[in-house]
Amino acid sequence: MPQFDKSLVWFRRDLRHTDHAALYYALSQSQSVWCVFVFDTDILDALKAEGVEQDRRVDFLLASVAELDEALRKAGGGLIVLHGAAARCIPELAAELAVQAVFVNTDYEPAAVERDAAVDKALKKHGAQLLSYKDQVIFEKDEVLTQSAKPFSVFTPYKNAWMAKLAAAGGDFYLKPYPVENYFKALAKPPGKAHHGLPSHKALGFHPSNLQALKIPTGMSGAQALLEDFLGRIGAYGTARDFPAVKGPSYLSIHLRFGTVSIRTLARAAMQAMHAGQGAAGAAVWLSELTWRDFYFMILHHHPRVTAKAFKPEYDAIKWEHGKHAEELFAAWCEGRTGYPLVDAAMAQINQTGYMHNRLRMVVASFLTKDLGIDWRWGEKYFAIHLNDFDLSANNGGWQWASSSGCDAQPYFRIFNPVTQSEKFDPDGKFIRRYLPQLAKLSDKRIHAPWTATPDERMSAGVTLGTNYPRPIVDHAEARERTLERYAVVKKTEKTE
Numbered sequence: 062m063p064q065f066d067k068s069l070v071w072f073r074r075d076l077r078h079t080d081h082a083a084l085y086y087a088l089s090q091s092q093s094v095w096c097v098f099v100f101d102t103d104i105l106d107a108l109k110a111e112g113v114e115q116d117r118r119v120d121f122l123l124a125s126v127a128e129l130d131e132a133l134r135k136a137g138g139g140l141i142v143l144h145g146a147a148a149r150c151i152p153e154l155a156a157e158l159a160v161q162a163v164f165v166n167t168d169y170e171p172a173a174v175e176r177d178a179a180v181d182k183a184l185k186k187h188g189a190q191l192l193s194y195k196d197q198v199i200f201e202k203d204e205v206l207t208q209s210a211k212p213f214s215v216f217t218p219y220k221n222a223w224m225a226k227l228a229a230a231g232g233d234f235y236l237k238p239y240p241v242e243n244y245f246k247a248l249a250k251p252p253g254k255a256h257h258g259l260p261s262h263k264a265l266g267f268h269p270s271n272l273q274a275l276k277i278p279t280g281m282s283g284a285q286a287l288l289e290d291f292l293g294r295i296g297a298y299g300t301a302r303d304f305p306a307v308k309g310p311s312y313l314s315i316h317l318r319f320g321t322v323s324i325r326t327l328a329r330a331a332m333q334a335m336h337a338g339q340g341a342a343g344a345a346v347w348l349s350e351l352t353w354r355d356f357y358f359m360i361l362h363h364h365p366r367v368t369a370k371a372f373k374p375e376y377d378a379i380k381w382e383h384g385k386h387a388e389e390l391f392a393a394w395c396e397g398r399t400g401y402p403l404v405d406a407a408m409a410q411i412n413q414t415g416y417m418h419n420r421l422r423m424v425v426a427s428f429l430t431k432d433l434g435i436d437w438r439w440g441e442k443y444f445a446i447h448l449n450d451f452d453l454s455a456n457n458g459g460w461q462w463a464s465s466s467g468c469d470a471q472p473y474f475r476i477f478n479p480v481t482q483s484e485k486f487d488p489d490g491k492f493i494r495r496y497l498p499q500l501a502k503l504s505d506k507r508i509h510a511p512w513t514a515t516p517d518e519r520m521s522a523g524v525t526l527g528t529n530y531p532r533p534i535v536d537h538a539e540a541r542e543r544t545l546e547r548y549a550v551v552k553k554t555e556k557t558e
């Protein structure tokens with residue numbers, strides 16, 4: 062006998078109707094289950110307050126929610142779609158429908174944890190409860206600990222323990238899909254028209270973005286198409302993933318962000334490719350990247366202070382550049398006007414598409430913190446606003462890695478040289494030419510550092526420094542020295558670690 066007469070599943074960053082923990086538990090434990098998604102004004106208004114008028118994530122959500130609704134309807138239910146503050150809307154809807162439980166997949170971000178606690182409290186006033194399940198990650202919270210039962214702060218031993226836990230359970234136990242479809246008969250149709258239908262862009266307060274023009278695939282079908290495409294080239298991932306001009310990575314990050322595909326599906330696909338022999342090496346590297354994702358969720362759960370502070374507290378003593386000059390340098394970085402082509406092309410990529418290749422995220426983050434001496438939190442915030450796949454845990458982890466303040470971060474004295482990174486990872490300048498057409502005619506040798514070209518070379522390539530392309534805003538060698546001085550406050554600790 063089901064435990065509950067009526068339940069509600071609140072979809073958040075899990076926009077799929079298959080292999081979904083909360084939906085599975087709700088359907089298998091309830092007589093009747095409604096499904097809801099809220100366009101949360103607490104989140105959308107914060108974006109608007111930053112001056113954002115178009116956001117590809119809003120378009121991605123609209124398309125993916127529409128696909129989910131259609132899939133749920135075909136399965137016998139449908140999606141209630143609301144627009145308001147979720148912390149208020151959910152308890153109100155739960156009371157209106159007289160449900161006994163609201164099922165969700167656990168969200169680990171501090172603001173979401175707070176919101177969910179408030180929702181739970183409000184539900185309890187009506188005799189209902191919030192039931193939360195692990196779904197976003199393979200292992201959460203305290204599931205993978207050191208031998209002394211402490212959270213890991215170094216990735217490789219974490220990954221080894223993560224892999225050992227999978228293997229100890231027979232390899233596929235934690236990767237099995239939830240058989241949601243066996244319980245679809247418990248799905249209830251949305252009650253009346255008032256709660257159905259998607260809000261328009263206008264109602265949400267945003268203009269349509271260029272998501273469609275970019276052909277970024279949305280929804281469960283988009284995730285499936287990207288996965289199939291990637292599995293055909295997963296074997297090459299280990300080497301191809303470092304070259305931004307090459308189709309090396311999966312481009313699935315936005316889908317992991319919004320849960321249009323389950324992490325179990327992806328980890329299973331990686332494991333299968335690893336065991337299939339062909340493509341095994343690339344698949345193992347990719348699985349390791351998915352493990353980094355779990356790692357940063359775990360770090361955020363155990364150390365929520367990282368959202369504002371350095372993971373290694375001594376790094377908070379660093380004096381970053383400030384004032385008007387710092388703001389000008391930051392604006393040049395944001396707008397891709399640093400005079401370093403790889404950095405500027407990378408910033409053009411994020412500004413035009415909302416995506417940035419992983420190698421370039423590392424390069425531009427290093428450039429901002431270690432060439433310009435700007436606080437990593439400025440860059441972190443810029444990424445949070447502009448990345449389609451923005452995820453607090455991975456973004457914070459990435460920025461703290463690049464600025465050396467994070468757990469298992471790059472040592473402070475390792476400072477990427479933006480020119481040699483360019484020569485190594487975009488050797489023929491293909492990526493730079495795609496985003497900086499004004500440099501396209503420079504030779505493969507000069508395109509990484511246009512100021513090193515002779516005046517004749519620049520003239521015949523149509524490049525005029527200071528006119529159609531900036532001169533470098535800092536000298537890398539000098540900046541490197543300044544950074545080593547800036548980081549001297551943490552030097553002692555690093556050496557003794």
Ligand SMILES: Cc1cc2nc3c(=O)[nH]c(=O)nc-3n(C[C@H](O)[C@H](O)[C@H](O)COP(=O)(O)OP(=O)(O)OC[C@H]3O[C@@H](n4cnc5c(N)ncnc54)[C@H](O)[C@@H]3O)c2cc1C
Nearest residue numbers: 310311312313314350354419422450451452455456459460
């Ligand atoms: C400064 C900085 C900021 C970043 N911000 C984000 C962010 O906001 N959201 C985000 O998803 N990733 C972030 N990353 C990690 C990484 O750059 C992206 O996950 C990756 O580029 C997404 O492209 P993909 O899906 O094609 O990746 P693939 O190479 O195909 O990797 C597959 C998946 O593994 C996960 N993954 C890969 N690398 C990492 C990593 N280093 N840390 C955590 N997870 C990883 C992602 O979920 C990714 O989708 C950041 C990295 C840096 C250096």
